[in-house]
Amino acid sequence: xxxxxxxxxxxxxxxxxxxxxxxxxxxxxxxxxxxxxxxxxxxxxxxxxxxxxxxxxxxxxxxxxxxxxxxxxxxxxxxxxxxxxxxxxxxxxxxxxxxxxxxxxxxxxxxxxxxxxxxxxxxxxxxxxxxxxxxxxxxxxxxxxxxxxxxxxxxxxxxxxxxxxxxxxxxxxxxxxxxxxxxxxxxxxxxxxxxxxxxxxxxxxxxxxxxxxxxxxxxxxxxxxxxxxxxxxx
Amino acid sequence: xxxxxxxxxxxxxxxxxxxxxxxxxxxxxxxxxxxxxxxxxxxxxxxxxxxxxxxxxxxxxxxxxxxxxxxxxxxxxxxxxxxxxxxxxxxxxxxxxxxxxxxxxxxxxxxxxxxxxxxxxxxxxxxxxxxxxxxxxxxxxxxxxxxxxxxxxxxxxxxxxxxxxxxxxxxxxxxxxxxxxxxxxxxxxxxxxxxxxxxxxxxxxxxxxxxxxxxxxxxxxxxxxxxxxxxxxxxxxxxxxxxxxxxxxxxxxxxxxxxxxxxxxxxxxx
Numbered sequence: 001x002x003x004x005x006x007x008x009x010x011x012x013x014x015x016x017x018x019x020x021x022x023x024x025x026x027x028x029x030x031x032x033x034x035x036x037x038x039x040x041x042x043x044x045x046x047x048x049x050x051x052x053x054x055x056x057x058x059x060x061x062x063x064x065x066x067x068x069x070x071x072x073x074x075x076x077x078x079x080x081x082x083x084x085x086x087x088x089x090x091x092x093x094x095x096x097x098x099x100x101x102x103x104x105x106x107x108x109x110x111x112x113x114x115x116x117x118x119x120x121x122x123x124x125x126x127x128x129x130x131x132x133x134x135x136x137x138x139x140x141x142x143x144x145x146x147x148x149x150x151x152x153x154x155x156x157x158x159x160x161x162x163x164x165x166x167x168x169x170x171x172x173x174x175x176x177x178x179x180x181x182x183x184x185x186x187x188x189x190x191x192x193x194x195x196x197x198x199x200x201x202x203x204x205x206x207x208x209x210x211x212x213x214x215x216x217x218x219x220x221x222x223x224x225x226x227x228x229x230x231x232x233x234x
Numbered sequence: 235x236x237x238x239x240x241x242x243x244x245x246x247x248x249x250x251x252x253x254x255x256x257x258x259x260x261x262x263x264x265x266x267x268x269x270x271x272x273x274x275x276x277x278x279x280x281x282x283x284x285x286x287x288x289x290x291x292x293x294x295x296x297x298x299x300x301x302x303x304x305x306x307x308x309x310x311x312x313x314x315x316x317x318x319x320x321x322x323x324x325x326x327x328x329x330x331x332x333x334x335x336x337x338x339x340x341x342x343x344x345x346x347x348x349x350x351x352x353x354x355x356x357x358x359x360x361x362x363x364x365x366x367x368x369x370x371x372x373x374x375x376x377x378x379x380x381x382x383x384x385x386x387x388x389x390x391x392x393x394x395x396x397x398x399x400x401x402x403x404x405x406x407x408x409x410x411x412x413x414x415x416x417x418x419x420x421x422x423x424x425x426x427x428x429x430x431x432x433x434x435x436x437x438x439x440x441x442x443x444x445x446x447x448x449x450x451x452x453x454x455x456x457x458x459x460x461x462x463x464x465x466x467x468x469x470x471x472x473x474x475x476x477x478x479x480x481x482x483x484x485x486x487x488x489x490x491x492x493x494x495x496x497x498x499x500x501x502x503x504x
Contacts, residue, residue, distance in 0.1 A: 019492035061481065063488045086467050086481055087276050107463065108434035122445060
């Protein structure tokens, strides 16, 4: 069933070189292979420092790929993030791969509803439709309606996180990367996010995530992908 | 990570690049302004050029914007109906026309981009007249529209920009540039001379306009937070050379070059 395969990682290696700390070398990933299919939620699992975030960020081309390949099925074709041109990467991010972190990058003066609707507006969806979907998601995330018209700079951490999750889920990306989206949420909101992840997966998204909360992890994961910390290079 | 960065514009894979910068070098006698810089820019892409003062950012911008002929290398622009053409092989008149219709240039100091003693309306309307519009009422209407879009009070249309605040002058300079619907904007430290609160407002405005109008832009900035907010792509310059380039978040979150690592780690929060 290779038609279901959305993410194909082969031999991915990553070493950070810190030039201003005597050129210290921090090997983090050493030959990772990973396949993710539609309808799967693969949870990266391992101790702190095992490279979970590094791998997830590599799947978004946020971290550069030094060795190996990260291929994403984008518009029916395989695109290797390791050698794609900047505008191909931008197109992959605009249409295929979404990344939801726990932190909202607030944009001055932009209200919450607009922030959530922006990915749809950028994709050419009519403003009224984009805003009504944004409102529905914010309501589902229990963000009070009186906050929708305000820029989230003054929101609490949990409120900002929920705005960010709504923004991340609005586009229904075929590939969804989740970097601890439920950290700092209360139990009720964790359950809402878990439901949204399940819904996205049933609609055919290929999902890769990091979840420290055992309960959420057990609830959303269809499979764990183990990662182990590498010994530090001499 | 930039999960709420500028929303991506529509990318068309069928068009070639809007701009092609090929091995551009500008020397001032023995001294290097910039050396061997190459990149393509496509419609709707915003590219930031960052680096410390004296790194060659503005020299490079002036070479690309047709204001300073490179010592070596070419700058090609995708002319409507003609495709990529070396801008320094166009006639001077043609290059001037290009610069005031299809391009915009926003200077760090608005006084360099405005006629400070003629009215705000005339500053904006002038670019329309330069491309042959002679209908006074229409020019005035269009000018009023653009003043509104950059959030200027249209009751100030007959006032000289000398009476405006720095932030208002900068917005007027932007309106003056956008009125001819350029496809490419050059911006040299557009927010550097403004208070922080005014900067945020201007950045948000620029961000909105760029994505709404599908503008391509090259923004010179020393401020990595400006690059993060506005730009899809980022070039880092040092001593006249590009030492690193990539998507903005790649360069800022996973810097490879020692100089980029120093730059990123020196910033409070970018």
